[in-house]
Amino acid sequence: MIRNLLCMTAPMREGFDIPCHEIGPLSPYPAAALVAGLHGDEINGVFILSRLADFLNGVEAGNYPELQLVKPVLIIPAVNVLGVNLRTRTWPFDKSDINRMFPGSTTGETTQRIAYAVLEATKHAAHRIDIHTASVDFEEIPQVRLHGPSAAERDSAGWFGLTAVMERSLSPVFTTTLMSSWKAWVGDSFVLRVGQAGTVQLGHCQRVFRALVSFLGRAGILEGVQMGSEDEDTCYFDKASAFRVFAEKAGTFVSDRQVGSWVMAGQELGYIYDSFSGNIIENVVAPVAGLLTGIRRHPLLFEGDLILRINRKP
Ligand SMILES: [Zn+2]
Structure with missing residues (x-):
């Protein structure tokens, strides 16, 4: 089901929405919440999550009889909807970085209201994933990023089957990110960083698509997933x-x-x-x-x- 996470009006144009996919059994809260496009020029994540939504909707439609979605999944492919259209990292009207607006508020300016709506929709999920890329000048290996991880997060980071897990301490500076707001809630929180901004790198996207399907399989959300034998060994790298x-x-x-x-x-x-x-x-x-x-x-x-x-x- 497609739902509007937030509907906003604009001064001299029609309003705009931030749509999301709610896929799987009805439940008050999703088991997994996946977010991309907080930065509008980071297209890899938007592409990966739109493809994942299409795939899971196909599972629901019975196109993959061996698979069953037994718990609900929430997917927000593009939070910065206007930035994606205009190819800008920040929110186009006021140039603010949505990933510096958390936890947000219902009464603040537009990007604070967006942040609030994203956090409300995702914070109760047992598994939360926020997808980013490096800058337009730099390419990074598809990787899991952990910030001040718990033992459980360290374990479940391996469910993606990606080679690189990067561990960082929780930043005392960037306390207004989605990740730092998630950390206050029970559950696992991951940032995936995938490739380079401004472009779709198909190989990286395909790799991370498989990683997300593996993750949903190992988390008991998607049943019937054949675990990839091509998974590389996971290395945990510190700073x-x-x-x-x-x-x-x-x-x-x-x-x-x-x-x-x-x-x-x-x-x-x-x-x-x-x-x-x-x-x-x-x-x-x-x-x-x-x-x-x-x-x-x-x-x-x-x-x-x-x-x-x-x-x-x-
Ligand atoms: Zn980003």
């Missing part, structure tokens, strides 16, 4: 495991390496060319052996720009 390479010189950075590959210390991962003469001015090499978890995709570099990140195996 200290990350090694970053920054540009020593300005220029054009080009690399054909893929995030998610294991690299050796000293391995060449790309080149910085002089943007005018075209000669190579720097070989970019891996500082340590580990997993290539992030790489710059915008080619033009200034000195000091982040080029890549490698996480050493725990």
Whole structure:
């Protein structure tokens, strides 16, 4: 069923809605709540969740007789509906970041009312997932992010079957994110970071789609899921495991390496060319052996720009 999470009016145009999918048995609260598009330029998550809704609606329609949705799932593919249309990260009217507006309020400005509605709809779910990407300049491996995780969250993070689980302490600075508001409620909270903003990276999206289906299977929400034998081993990385390479010189950075590959210390991962003469001015090499978890995709570099990140195996 499609429901409007929030209907809003605008001064000189017709009103607009934030729609969501409620799929599965009727219940006061969803068992799993999945959210994407808090940032309007992060299209991977919007695409993944719209495809997941289509798939689960297909399960409900009996298109996959071996599968049964036994608990309700709430899916909000695009919170920043106007930002998705205009390809902006922030809310277009006032440029505010919706993921800095939580817990929100019913009487505040528009983005505070959006935040409130999203939190109300999702906070009672036993499993909560918020999908983001890196910036438009940078690509990250599809990963689970845990913030100050409980033992139970650490365990269930493995249900996605993704290679990388990144653990962070709960930020004392960003206390107005959806994740930090979720942490006050009983249940598991995850951020998934998938690829790069501004584009759909199909391989990453397909991988994360399978990860979400696995997760729903292992959580006992979707019955009959064949657990993928292709699942990689999950590695839990803390902040200290990350090694970053920054540009020593300005220029054009080009690399054909893929995030998610294991690299050796000293391995060449790309080149910085002089943007005018075209000669190579720097070989970019891996500082340590580990997993290539992030790489710059915008080619033009200034000195000091982040080029890549490698996480050493725990
Ligand atoms: Zn984001």
